[in-house]
Amino acid sequence: MNILILGYGKMGKIISELAESRGHTIAAKINIDNREKLLTLDPSKIDVAIEFSQPEAAIENIKWALERGIPIVSGTTGWISKKPEINRLTLEKNGAFFYASNFSIGVNIFFKVNELLAKLMNETKGYQVSLEEIHHTEKKDAPSGTAITLAQGILKNYKSLKEWHLVGEGEENSQSLAITAKRIDPAPGTHIVKYSSPIDDIEITHTAHSRQGFALGAVLVAEWIPGKKGVLSMDDFLLF
Numbered sequence: 350m351n352i353l354i355l356g357y358g359k360m361g362k363i364i365s366e367l368a369e370s371r372g373h374t375i376a377a378k379i380n381i382d383n384r385e386k387l388l389t390l391d392p393s394k395i396d397v398a399i400e401f402s403q404p405e406a407a408i409e410n411i412k413w414a415l416e417r418g419i420p421i422v423s424g425t426t427g428w429i430s431k432k433p434e435i436n437r438l439t440l441e442k443n444g445a446f447f448y449a450s451n452f453s454i455g456v457n458i459f460f461k462v463n464e465l466l467a468k469l470m471n472e473t474k475g476y477q478v479s480l481e482e483i484h485h486t487e488k489k490d491a492p493s494g495t496a497i498t499l500a501q502g503i504l505k506n507y508k509s510l511k512e513w514h515l516v517g518e519g520e521e522n523s524q525s526l527a528i529t530a531k532r533i534d535p536a537p538g539t540h541i542v543k544y545s546s547p548i549d550d551i552e553i554t555h556t557a558h559s560r561q562g563f564a565l566g567a568v569l570v571a572e573w574i575p576g577k578k579g580v581l582s583m584d585d586f587l588l589f
């Protein structure tokens with residue numbers, strides 16, 4: 350496949366190397382300072398675009414691909430309140446748009462375990478639930494996209510909680526799930542869900558040891574997406 354890389358930073362570099370090692374070609378590696386290169390590309394020769402840029406750049410990149418009929422796989426976090434606009438454009442253009450807050454297969458298993466644990470804990474009294482995420486200091490958004498997905502999984506199943514807040518920013522109350530965001534180098538991404546009581550604690554943790562798992566998930570989705578249409582997610586890809 351011929352793959353366009355939109356955002357050639359820490360993730361874009363690992364994804365490009367991995368894609369080439371799997372026999373793909375890279376049409377171009379686009380960054381904030383060489384966007385004019387996009388004008389030189391023939392969209393009909395690009396099979397898929399993979400987008401890992403920055404919160405303020407994601408929408409522009411995704412629209413660029415959708416308007417040219419190129420399937421787009423995006424992992425950029427921190428822009429998701431604007432996703433309905435992209436969903437609408439995808440349907441209007443009869444395109445393919447895939448978003449995941451985390452492409453690691455391990456994290457997607459962790460998401461399912463988190464939902465199951467929240468269902469079980471919902472039947473039990475006396476526990477206080479909290480969420481913590483730890484990432485490197487270059488990360489722009491907080492809480493992480495993965496922490497937001499975990500929070501949504503908890504809120505769906507743990508009925509005494511109605512919303513989430515970032516510790517230090519949002520208002521604390523007994524119906525709001527507290528998310529703590531820590532920035533410590535070189536952490537590629539750690540997420541901890543904790544149910545605490547005076548008697549005991551139950552804690553589940555996912556620790557990424559590198560960015561390799563995120564990159565592999567994104568390349569596997571890029572290999573899967575040609576021919577697909579609509580607004581797609583890991584639930585369409587993984588089928589578990």
Ligand SMILES: NC(=O)C1=CN([C@@H]2O[C@H](COP(=O)(O)OP(=O)(O)OC[C@H]3O[C@@H](n4cnc5c(N)ncnc54)[C@H](O)[C@@H]3O)[C@@H](O)[C@H]2O)C=CC1
Pocket residue numbers: 355356357358359360361379380381382384401402403404406409410423424425426427449450451452453487563
């Ligand atoms: N969904 C997932 O599995 C994962 C998501 N991420 C997310 O991916 C994004 C990128 O992460 P990193 O690679 O670590 O960041 P990074 O800061 O190393 O790289 C971002 C790159 O985007 C480029 N960029 C900025 N504006 C652009 C524009 N208008 N057009 C094209 N490129 C532009 C920058 O020049 C930079 O090279 C972040 O939002 C991060 O949270 C990161 C890891 C995994």
Ligand SMILES: O=C(O)C1=N[C@H](C(=O)O)C[C@H](O)C1
Pocket residue numbers: 426450451484488489492493494495496537538539
């Ligand atoms: O910025 C990162 O590095 C990561 N971002 C994603 C997120 O916000 O959840 C995924 C992963 O945790 C790494």
